[in-house]
Amino acid sequence: MAAPYIVALQNSAEDLRRILLRELEVPPKCQPWSSKILVADSLDHEALHRIQLALMGDEVLPPCRTLLFHRSPCPGVERALVAMGIGDVIEESAQALEVIRSRLQRWEQVDAALCLPLVADNLIGGSAAWVGALRTIAECALFSSAAVLLTGQTGTGKELLARMLHSLDPQARQHELVVVDCTTLSRDIAGSELFGHERGAFTGASSARDGAIACADGGTLFLDEVGELPLELQAQFLRVLQEKAYRRVGSTQWQRASFRLVCATNRDLMAEVAEGRFRADLYYRIAAMTCRTPSLAQRRSDIPSLVRHFIAHAGGGDAPAASPSLLDYLAARHYSGNVRELYQLVLACMRRYAGAGPLSLACLPDEEIQAWGADGAAAQAEAPLWHAAYVDDFVRAALRENVGLKELGRMVEAAAVRLALEESESITAAASWLGVTPRALHLRKAAARGPDLH
């Protein structure tokens, strides 16, 4: 089912609602969650509830995108929508309709890009966290030429996203993606690798050679592990970005080059800047747009589809299925190496696969079984932790947007009350589930009826 776009008309007039329904060509009685665009009278409890679930990482629902249109601000929801990248907020103005229309068109183009085989067949996962990252990259590829900085733990797919960005960029994809792994740039060869050199520029330079910058002209230059770029080179590279010109080693001639820059790092570059290991001016140049890849713990619901993808990749046409107990095990395990570690583990299972029936727990490598025996209990106990990881992410995003402790508490309490009420037979049952008296729940219910909306 395609994820819908919600246009929520918060505090808006009936005439505007009618105009929107006509102009956006949506049937007035469209079914929530099965139609492309849902125009809601307001960001009502149902919509808010679903948005909050998506924010908390509940992946039963499709990751939705909500355009909140309002006359008077509702800061908590606005901040949450924008901070989590699942929506946008538009204030009422004479151009509001145009703004809504263009925003929806852009979303539609982005979502169409995510359905292309080059994305859908290679960048696996439908979790809200992962789809959010895919959308950021697709939007950047289609509508901007800005430099992009990809951050995130090792093995979370930063290089895959860089390749996707290049392949979706209508201009850049005419050229090869040029990849430079900055960890391999030793002091001696770094200048030549990036800028190229003239014949005789140094011992062993028997012929002139283009560097990565010349090769990337017109396309994309991907600097992997950019935090490793030596400081001297950072200054020279900054100049290339500012002047769009460079000189080969051993040459006095300036050459021009224009390319999209994509950088990746698993370091905290701001901390590197604070400690003087990375130039602040270069940081701001390379991070015009940023995207953080989620860890595998933040997208555990993607593990079964990743496992199937890796089995198919390794097994070709005769790929076996994975048994439910193996999938459960793989979904609960800790991965410090993220998707890369999962991939290696699936390959190891495939190597032990005897060739009949599903891939099962028996295919796990010996060291894995020993570790499991030792901390099987720990692995089981870890399951709720990934919920905590979502809460951390939500709270971190809200704090960055200056949502105060009081407001945060109110949002979480409102969600807990609403969920308990919806999922219980009676107020008494909901109250006992929440650990409060029915009277206290009545009071909280009244308070929860709309605190986040205004």
Ligand SMILES: Nc1ncnc2c1ncn2[C@@H]1O[C@H](COP(=O)(O)OP(=O)(O)OP(=O)(O)O)[C@@H](O)[C@H]1O
């Ligand atoms: N969503 C995904 N779908 C399919 N494969 C993935 C996905 N994410 C990561 N992988 C696989 O995991 C491995 C690591 O991915 P990648 O090299 O892009 O990570 P990275 O974040 O750049 O890692 P590092 O920081 O260590 O360079 C690759 O084999 C890649 O194909």
